[in-house]
Amino acid sequence: MLFNIAVLLATLVAMEGVGTLAHKYVMHGWGWWLHRSHHEPHLGVLETNDLYLVALALIAAGLMALGKAGYAPLQWVGAGVAGYGVLYVLAHDGFFHRHWPRKPKPMQRYLKRLYRAHRLHHAVKGREGSVSFGFFYAPPLRELKRQLRARRGD
Numbered sequence: 057m058l059f060n061i062a063v064l065l066a067t068l069v070a071m072e073g074v075g076t077l078a079h080k081y082v083m084h085g086w087g088w089w090l091h092r093s094h095h096e097p098h099l100g101v102l103e104t105n106d107l108y109l110v111a112l113a114l115i116a117a118g119l120m121a122l123g124k125a126g127y128a129p130l131q132w133v134g135a136g137v138a139g140y141g142v143l144y145v146l147a148h149d150g151f152f153h154r155h156w157p158r159k160p161k162p163m164q165r166y167l168k169r170l171y172r173a174h175r176l177h178h179a180v181k182g183r184e185g186s187v188s189f190g191f192f193y194a195p196p197l198r199e200l201k202r203q204l205r206a207r208r209g210d
């Protein structure tokens with residue numbers, strides 16, 4: 057049991073790394089056509105960007121199915137991927153973008169930093185030149201602002 061929990065937690069942590077890289081190099085790279093909707097003003101509840109979430113759910117389901125088929129630890133890797141998806145929706149859609157019925161206010165220091173860092177990510181409208189691609193880890197805000205200034209300068 058303890059091993060399974062360790063696998064689950066390790067997957068959650070690893071997924072932040074995977075998520076950051078995917079956001080930076082896939083979603084702001086060749087996958088921009090799907091992510092673009094998220095960087096433009098939109099009216100509806102759903103965006104094409106949500107297809108990334110569908111892909112994540114399919115990967116999680118696939119891993120869990122493999123786990124059931126005999127590769128036991130993969131079940132917990134799959135659970136970790138699914139758990140990360142849930143946390144992402146809560147943090148990114150609910151908290152950063154206020155898609156919740158009630159508007160939560162970021163009070164805690166860590167949450168404040170995450171929230172502001174994601175605002176800075178959206179300060180750049182296009183595909184290139186953005187900063188802060190993570191969802192649960194954000195570099196110091198001073199550093200992000202410096203990067204933005206440097207990019208505007210050239």
Ligand SMILES: [Zn+2]
Pocket residue numbers: 079083084091095177
């Ligand atoms: Zn983005």
Ligand SMILES: [Zn+2]
Pocket residue numbers: 094148152153174178
């Ligand atoms: Zn966003």
